[in-house]
Amino acid sequence: MIYTVTLNPSIDYIVEVDELKLGELNRMKRDLKLPGGKGINVSRILNQLGAQNTAIGFLGGFTGHYIDDKLKQDQIATDFVFISDDTRINVKLKHGDETEINGLGPAISTEEADQLVNKLSVLKQGDVLVLSGSVPPSLGGNFYERLIAVCEEKGAEFVIDTTGKALLEALPHGPLLVKPNHHELSELFETEINSREELIAHGRKLLERGAKHVLISMAGDGALLVTKDEVYHANVPKGQVKNSVGAGDSMIGGFVGTLVLSNDALEAFRTGVASGSATAFSDDLADRAKIDELLPQVTITRL
Ligand SMILES: Nc1ncnc2c1ncn2[C@@H]1O[C@H](COP(=O)(O)OP(=O)(O)OP(=O)(O)O)[C@@H](O)[C@H]1O
Ligand SMILES: O=P(O)(O)OC[C@@]1(O)O[C@H](CO)[C@@H](O)[C@@H]1O
DSSP states (O other): OOEEEEEEEEEEEEEEOOSOTSSOOOSEEEEEEEEESSSHOOOOOOHHHTEEEEEEEEEEHHHHHHHHHHHHHHHOEEEEESSOOOOOOEEEEEEEEEEOOOOOOOOOHHHHHHHHHGGGGGGTOOOOEESSSSOOOOOOOHHHHHHHHHHHHOEEEEEEOHHHHHHHHHHHGGOOOBBHHHHHHHHTSSSOOSHHHHHHHHHHHHHHOOOOOOEEEGGGGGGEEESSSSSEEEEEOOOOOOOOTTHHHHHHHHHHHHHOOOOHHHHHHHHHHHHHHHHHHHHSOOOOOHHHHHHGGGEEEEE
């Protein structure tokens, strides 16, 4: 079973204007509300791929109920801790470019935090826990470490999609997958990365520190999969980009879901890329039909 953890879910409020005039009244051309947060996005893609999963994390208030209802409508299994503060609303402003304004996240009490940790007591060998996205400040900086400790105790695998110190600290615990984009990789090692060779060298460093698979995404410029034996490159399909929000989460969902279903890392890589691009070419996250349409356009090359 796959569990996704979203400590800081959001309603993604997508607002489109023709032109953004700061300091003036702008009228929306279109708007859309989506259940969001990185782990929830991973669950939505897993669901499209038929990979059984449960979305867990914290939800609260009217915004939290909205998300829970939407996920249930899509037959996604959920087991959230309901908190007394409201889940955040993140604004995604499309004005030719994409500008995002993400909320900090709700207040979460010690009791509420403990309830989430207790939910992980169901984990067992063979399960995969996907830890994705920001940690609400009220939870403190090392909350992911607590969840990783439960995974280790139960013999479950974990995937972590975060940045900076939290990612570096997770590596010695052997994540099944990490997926920095090329900018995040430079920031992580506080260095400029200017070539594919340098990307691979830094990807290898993540492996040396403990990661089992390293995916390096480069938006429209392809992706790399670095494993202990080999390095692979994937092209990305061509298409009209409508939305990049959730492309990275879709890639993780495609990879993890396929790896769990088939145990084939290359097929997982191919599906991850197709899922990321299918989201980039959709208004909402990708659906199965779009992923299937793009799969034949992804070619994997061993480097
Ligand atoms: N312009 C694009 N054209 C085709 N595919 C894309 C494009 N942008 C993103 N993708 C797809 O989505 C995957 C992840 O994209 P990206 O490298 O932007 O990840 P990210 O930075 O984690 O994404 P996010 O915007 O969700 O934070 C890519 O590997 C690719 O498959
Ligand atoms: O604030 P975080 O947790 O870092 O990111 C949250 C978020 O931007 O990530 C998803 C896209 O990846 C969106 O659904 C959501 O709004």
